[in-house]
Amino acid sequence: MVELTGHSLTVEQLKKILLDREQISISSESMARVRESRLAVERIVAEKKTVYGINTGFGKFSDVIINESDVHDLQLNLIRSHACGIGDPFPEIVSRAMMVLRLNALLKGFSGVRPVLVETLAELINKRVHPVVPQQGSLGASGDLAPLSHLALVLIGEGKVHDEHGQPVDSAAVLAQKGIQPIVLQAKEGLALINGTQTMTAMGVVNYIEAEQLAYDSEWIAALTMEGLEAIIDAFHLAIHEARGYPQQVAVAQRVSEWVKGSGLITRQGEKRVQDAYSIRCIPQVHGASWQALDYVKEKLEIEANAATDNPLIFDEGELVISGGNFHGQPIALAMDFMKIAVAELANISERRIERLVNPQLNDLPPFLSPQPGLQSGAMIMQYAAASLVSENKTLAHPASVDSIPSSANQEDHVSMGTIAARHAGMIIQNVRRVLAIECICAMQAVEFKGIDKMSPKLRAKWEHLRNVVPSITKDRIFSEDIEKMNEELCGGYIIVKKET
Known part of the structure; x- marks a missing residue:
């Protein structure tokens, strides 16, 4: 069980909650x-002080x-009117992340909600009652108003939740079935639920989990x-990478070197050629930068996950x-735009390696790895x-954070578009994985031609396992199925975030 404190939530803990079905608890201090904080709100109401969002x-x-x-109606009207989400819903795992992050923010004690509200939110999380939240409609300031309103609807017994098959159903029936009592919003509580960056951050966390893998x-x-290309290992010598000084670059060089350790296919400079192309030679530099x-x-x-x-x-x-x-949402908007570029680059360089595997002018393998060049097209298409996905990523990688459209009669005159950045990052990740899948299929075929008995022990184990997933290319077939x-x-x-259609 992961204890939420409002200030110590990590990505690793979120992985446990989101992927390993860990339950959560609330610390007594929080x-x-x-x-x-709630007593303070009640004093404000009793003393008839004018405070934004409480009685304005x-x-x-x-x-x-x-x-x-009318204070109670104010909060209810807020949630209903702001529930303007559009389009397909976020994957259920993102909705769960939103709930956890919103609860953690409320536990900081700066929001003025009642204990019953945070307890009910925790109960929804532990009983896996997840709101259906449309993906589009947030400007990323004044928080993720539209998507978080769809989350808040479930707390009051309205809106939709995912059933056990992932289908949307009325929340009231599910709450009754689970024995969860809907709450009646009091002063400040509606605003406290929807004023925040938890949608873009939730999508961002799920993106990060996928991107890291x-x-x-x-x-x-x-x-x-x-x-498969009998590449030169000298370019991965640690002296080169330590001379530059980036620890991530050094780490990539070390890990790749470990993967090819003991290989009879890897060469030294001068044996077959003096240098490899950049897509091989510069793997530590490019992947390290990502x-x-x-x-x-x-x-x-992690800062935003613990922020008020x-x-x-x-x-x-x-x-x-x-x-x-x-x-x-500007900090997360910029981070998501940065992620988009970094992850897209993994596909950019991967597609160039695919070209080197299939282009007979760049290798000594059969053209397009075909078992019968000419009669069989092999890996040509x-x-x-891969090139198509890489091109699409270049469009998606355009920064969302550079855009801003004023809203609320120009009161909210600069917004982050952080949720759009997070959604586009998720789409890029799905494209990148498929490009890497194509490179993997082509590389597996290339090492077959070169001799699997010469492979490194670690990569040979990978090859043997993956041949149970995608068989050798002995003749042309529907390669789309292999890629998937x-x-x-x-x-x-487990596909965390399905590619948008």
């Missing part, structure tokens, strides 16, 4: 902070004072290609209530498919 309207309506008798997979797949970006992304995600991102925030037992802008089988294998049999 619950005490929640109680203190929202956005451009912030100057509209709300009667005390992809980055590791790209290394052994590249090593397999190196064997790892640098992923390290940056992970750092920002709603508005206003309550300090000093209610003596200090400040309206600010922590809901602005697999390279086309390999893609699913690289997913570990």
Whole structure:
């Protein structure tokens, strides 16, 4: 069980909650902070102080004072009116991440919600009641208003949740079945639920989990290609990489060297050629740079996972209530745009290695790895498919964070588009995995021609396992099916985020 404290949640803990079905608990200290924060809100209401979001309207309506008798309706109206999500829903794992991240933010004790609200949210998480949240509709400031409103609907017994088959069903029936009592929103609670960056951060965390695995997979797949092309190992000597100084570059060189250790196919400089092409020789530099970006992304995600991102925030037992802008998603927007470029590069260089595997002008293998060149096309169009995905990624990698469209009658005049950046990063990741799947299929075929008995022990074990997934190319067949089988294998049999159609 993972204990949430509001300040110590890590990506590794989120992996356990999201992938390993770990349950969560709430620390006693954080619950005490929640109680203190709620008492502060109740004093504000009792003393009839004017505080944004408690007894005022929202956005451009912030100057509209709300009667005390209408404070409850204010919160309910907020959730219903802001539930404007559009399009296909996020994968269920992203909805679960949203709930965990929103709960962790509330446990910081700056939001003024009642203990019953956080307890109900924890109960929904532990009983795996996950909201159906449409993917489109967030500007990424004033938080992820639309998607988080769909999350909040479930707490009040409205909206949709995923059933055991992943289909949308009315939340009221599922809550009744699970014995969960819907809550009635009180002052500040609706705003506290939806003012935040938990959608872009949730998508970002899931992206990172996938991208991290992809980055590791790209290394052994590249090593397999190196064997198929009888690549030169000298370029991976640690002296070269330590001379530059990037620890991620050094680490990639070390890991790739371990994959090819003991190989009879790997060569030394001067044996077959003096230098390899950049897509082989510069694997540590290019992949290492992507790892640098992923390290940056992970750092920002873990900060945001433990951040207070709603508005206003309550300090000093209610003596200090400040309206600010922590809901602005710019830090995650930039991180997701950085991730897009970094992950797309893994496919860019992979596609160039695919070309070297299939192009007879660049190797001494059969043209397009065909068993009967001419009669059989072999892997020719697999390279086309990889090139298409790489090209699509270049469009998706355009930074979303450079765009901003004013909203709320120009009160919210700069927004992050962070959720769009996170969604596009997810789409790029799906494309990259399929490019790597194609490289893997081609590299497996290449080492067959060169001699599997000469492979390194570690890569030979990989090859033997993967031949149960995708058989040798003995004649042309529907290679799309092979690509998807390999893609699913690289997913570990579990596709976290399905490619959008």
